[in-house]
Amino acid sequence: MTQTLENNFEALLEKHHLKKTGPRLKVLSMLSEKNVATSQPDLEMVMNDIDRVTLYRILNAFEEKGIIHKVFDLNGTANYAMCSSNCGENHHHDEHLHFNCTSCKNVYCLDDLDLPPIKLPSGFKPEGFTLYATGLCPKCHKAAAKK
Numbered sequence: 001m002t003q004t005l006e007n008n009f010e011a012l013l014e015k016h017h018l019k020k021t022g023p024r025l026k027v028l029s030m031l032s033e034k035n036v037a038t039s040q041p042d043l044e045m046v047m048n049d050i051d052r053v054t055l056y057r058i059l060n061a062f063e064e065k066g067i068i069h070k071v072f073d074l075n076g077t078a079n080y081a082m083c084s085s086n087c088g089e090n091h092h093h094d095e096h097l098h099f100n101c102t103s104c105k106n107v108y109c110l111d112d113l114d115l116p117p118i119k120l121p122s123g124f125k126p127e128g129f130t131l132y133a134t135g136l137c138p139k140c141h142k143a144a145a146k147k
Helices: 003-015 022-033 040-046 052-065 138-146
Strands: 068-072 078-082 097-101 107-110 131-135
Touching (some): 022 040, 022 078, 040 078, 052 068, 052 078, 078 107
Parallel strands (some): 097 131
Antiparallel strands (some): 097 107
16 A cells, blocks of 8 residues: 555544554555455455454444445445545435446446436435446456457
């Protein structure tokens, strides 16, 4: 992890009143490096120096503080991705499309896609939206086209 990234992660933890621990910095580094949402079991496999309970607590704290958001894959497994800077404690603004690839099973956050506003019927008060699409990601689509 570069010094600049580590400083950014430390500032992020400080902003959210969380202690700057090695495991927290490592989780932030791992999640920020990926272009797909990542499950706790996948994180456990690459972070064998952090026990399951500690990792679970870190992910929960980060989600509560608005640092990461949770999205479910096609199997119902929770995956985690970095939040936008608009998110805050117990209030996420990650209303973007989540794309589930049916081939590689990766979950992509499509932040740059403009979504139309969703107008709910009178009396409904939304607390958040989770939008999903399924299909083939560019890598799997390209591989399928070659066959």
